[in-house]
Structures are given as structure tokens and as C-alpha cells.
Amino acid sequence: MLYFIIDILGIIAFAISGVLVAMDKRLDLFGIFIIAFVTSVGGGTLRDILIGNTPVTWMQEEIYMIVIAVTVLFAILFAKHLHHLRKTLLLFDSIGIGLFTLLGIEKGLTAELSPIMCIALGTITACFGGVIRDILCNEIPVIFRRKEIYATACILGGSSYFLLILLPFDGAYAYIASILIVIVARLLAVRFHLTLPNIYGTRENEA
């Protein structure tokens, strides 16, 4: 039940981020809904396709489509006020990528993939909805550009999981701790502007 609520919070945060990008591009209602939808479930869809888990998850659970549709309506109605929610949305989004990373890892384990591939699958689940959103909006994906770390937080949390399950505790603790590591890493990154090392030299910062 708790997982379900967290899952829905993540879906809502992702959908709102999709609405904001889509409205920025002046898309119509259908376009906004599709962008919100792929932002929310695109990462899990790509994960399902890569491992052959079909029909993909969102086709088997109408709740995702309903939650996203309702979120889109509210987000459009209150678009002007969404910037007041910036911090709340950051929190939801961080919770979302934390949960999605571990959900992806779980699916990878079920598909009998190696730890490295499970971490990759978790990162894809958490991050590639945003990648598809940006491609559909004709932008280079924002997580490929030098901003605060995002995918790296997922990789960090995913790696932690495979270390923590080696400890003599119940696996559920490792699961929850790893979700928290993703969330905290992401929040710290935004708070302290943590980025990956710049490989282009100093003048790049002026560009």
C-alpha cells in the first residue's frame, strides 16, 4: 500500500514535469497528455520492452492512465501556480526516481539479469521517461547535459542495493535504504549544485 502511494506520487510528479515542458512548447491538449504520459511511464515501458515483459505494465493497469489524465487536467488549470510547488515537485520527483530505480532492479532480478544490468534497468526505469519527453519535444535530453546529477543518483542507489543485500539484514531494509539513498543523493545534488566532473575546461562555463 505504501509502495502504491509512493508510486502514484512519482507518477504525478513526472506527469506535471511533462505538462510543464509540453506547455512551454505550446502543444495542444492531446500533445500535453502524451508528453505527460511518456514522462511518467516511458522509462518503465522501455524497461519492459528491453526485457520482453509485454504487454507493458501501463497497459495492464488502468490506474496509471487515469492518474495521469487527472494530473494533466489539474496541472493545466493551475499551471500559473505550479512554480509555487517547485520544492514539493522536486521532492515528489526525487521520491519517484528512488522508487522507480528499485522497481526496475526488482524486474531485472526477476529476469535473472546480473547486478550491473539490474542497475542499468533501474536507471532506465527512473530516467528514460524524461529522455523520451525531451526527444518528443525536440530537445537534447536534459539529463545528458551538465546539470545537477540525476541518473548518477539512481546508479548510486542501485549499486548500494547490491552492497546492502550482502549485509545480514532482511532484504526489505536494503530495498528501502537504497530508495532513500537515491532520494537523498538527488536532493543534495540540487541543494549543493553537484554535477559530474566538467571535462571541457573552464571556458565552457561561459557558453
Add this chain to the structure above:
Amino acid sequence: MLYFIIDILGIIAFAISGVLVAMDKRLDLFGIFIIAFVTSVGGGTLRDILIGNTPVTWMQEEIYMIVIAVTVLFAILFAKHLHHLRKTLLLFDSIGIGLFTLLGIEKGLTAELSPIMCIALGTITACFGGVIRDILCNEIPVIFRRKEIYATACILGGSSYFLLILLPFDGAYAYIASILIVIVARLLAVRFHLTLPNIYGTRENEA
């Protein structure tokens, strides 16, 4: 046999629309063929991948590739005259999306998906070839922008199907009536410039 002819007409209309966009972007022969190909079969391919219906349909039926290749050759040779065919192409395209919507719904029913998901799958089948075409041509997909309704016609026809099969008639009538609803809705939309409601305020129209 009738379905087959309609299917081929739709494929031809979609392929021509792909050729026009690709030539506009000055792509070479290979690029034009690929764009025509994805415009025609991309929606069905995405549908097949999402439900795990692999190898995807076009790989099992060479007729699609042959029809598209011939269409591309003719479309390039007679490119200058294609604007005379504008109304014919609109008709073919409308017939195409009508049929493709119901084909997608049929596949969804076979995969035991719910009505909402079947409608989504039908809309993907009809509309996402054009989405992939636009992404490959580095444009924001045209059906996400405020033009005459397109995907909405598919959703309308798809929804009608699930209402009409509740009536005490043969299912085949519901199938054909729903195809016609998509076609008529699309043609009316173009004729009367029907769009989704504008959510951006009046000044937007000047942009």
C-alpha cells in the same frame, strides 16, 4: 479482400506523406524510403512491440515493403504533381487512420486488454507512424500541435466501437461503423478547422 485494399490505400497515403516530409528535409533516397516506411508501418510496429506481438507484422508480410518501395518511387517521380492530389491523399489518409484504429483495437482485444487500452492501442497504430516520422525529421510531432483534430478522431471512433458492440447487432457492423466515424470525424475536422480547445489564451493565435 476489401480490408486488404483499404489497408494498402492507407499504407500508400502514409508513405506519400512520409515522402513529402522527407523531400522537404532534402533527405537522400535511402532517407526518403525509411521515412516513408516508418510513417506507414511505424504505428503498427510500436503497437506490436508494446503488446509483444513479435516478429512485428511488417517483417512477416513482404507486401508492405514492396508497396512502400513502389509508392516512394512514384511519389519522387511525380512529386511536383502531388499537390493536385491533396484531396485524394486526405481521403486515403482518413481511410487509413480509420482502418488502422480498428485494426489496433482488434489486436488489443486479442491481447485481452481493457477497452481503454484497446482504444489507446488503436490510436497508437493510427497516429504514431507520423510521430516517429516527425522525430526522425527533427520536428515536434505535428499531431501534438494545434491543428485540426487527428488523434481525437481515432479516440472518438475507437470509443464508438465499444458502445456500438453493446447494441444487438452483428459485431462487424460496429467495426465498419467505427471506421466510418473516424473517417467522417477527420474529414469534418479538416473541412471546418475543428481543433481541440485552445488552453493558451487569445494572443496565442497570433504566434
Add this chain to the structure above:
Amino acid sequence: MLYFIIDILGIIAFAISGVLVAMDKRLDLFGIFIIAFVTSVGGGTLRDILIGNTPVTWMQEEIYMIVIAVTVLFAILFAKHLHHLRKTLLLFDSIGIGLFTLLGIEKGLTAELSPIMCIALGTITACFGGVIRDILCNEIPVIFRRKEIYATACILGGSSYFLLILLPFDGAYAYIASILIVIVARLLAVRFHLTLPNIYGTRENEA
């Protein structure tokens, strides 16, 4: 063993081409890695998804991810010197598309596809990693634009395979000869600037 070495050489060449494009777009370390990764394995991934060969190949063999990660590190460190390797990289890339074309054909035969579809699958394996790279970098795919032939070399080599296996020789000769045909066709194309016929008239050359 020889196949394996050739495969790795191809992966390295593709990964380096990804790094160069990604650095040109000023992506961060994560973005560079993802672009290198999709350039290398994206074609094979699309092939696997289209025929339902899941989990996709790179998820079952960690060697790809490791080779790509190491290549990315070296490519970034020695980015300034990579233009000295232009000819070596062209050779590796040509070897790579030759091998990938035939690997794709092999997978198509295993999936019991027709010769035309096998050739399509081989061409997708060899060429669509670059297509995904370009889409993620917000460019119209370079192989769709009028440059020296690339996909055409794969189609030529793939077609040769299905002619050569009709001859009374061992199939392995046809396999190797076809790889060589792709490589030689591509190298000749670059050397003599062979392109597909220009369909846009002479003034186009000035554009």
C-alpha cells in the same frame, strides 16, 4: 574468436563515433556514455526488439558495457588526438558494419524471416545505432542525408549473401565474402565519394 575480436573492434569504433558526436554537443559524462552506448548497441537492440529476442543481447553480455565504458574513458582522455586516427576509425567502422550486417541476417534466419527481411534486419543492426545517436543529439540522422553510401553498402553485402549461398560452396565462405563486400563497398564509397543518385536537381548542390 575471430568474430569476437571483430565484434569488439566494431563496438569500439561505434562508441568512439558516439563520443565525438556527444562531445560536439557538449554533453556531460553520463550523456557521453549513453550516446556511445546507443551508437554501439542501439542497432542490435532495435533488431532484438523487432524480432522479440529479449532480454536484448547487451543485457546478457556484460562485455559490451565494459568495453564501451573503457572506450569512452580513453576517447575523452585522448579526444584531441582522435582526428589522427580518422583512417583507423573508418576502417574499424567499416569492419563493424560488415560484421553487424551479417550478424543481423543470422538472427533473421534464426527467426525464420524471408531473405528481404533478413537483409533489412542486418541493415538495421549495422546502421540504426547511429540513427538513435543522432536522434538523441537532436540531429536528422546523418545516414538519411546525402553523404557517401553507408546503409546501401549493408544492403549490397546482405543481398550478396543470399546470392552466394546459392553457389556450391560452404556457407561460411558466403558469410565472410559478404562481410568483405560491405567493408569494401563502404571504403570505396568514402574514397571515391560515391553517393546515391541526387533527386533534387543541380542547384541543390549549392545548398
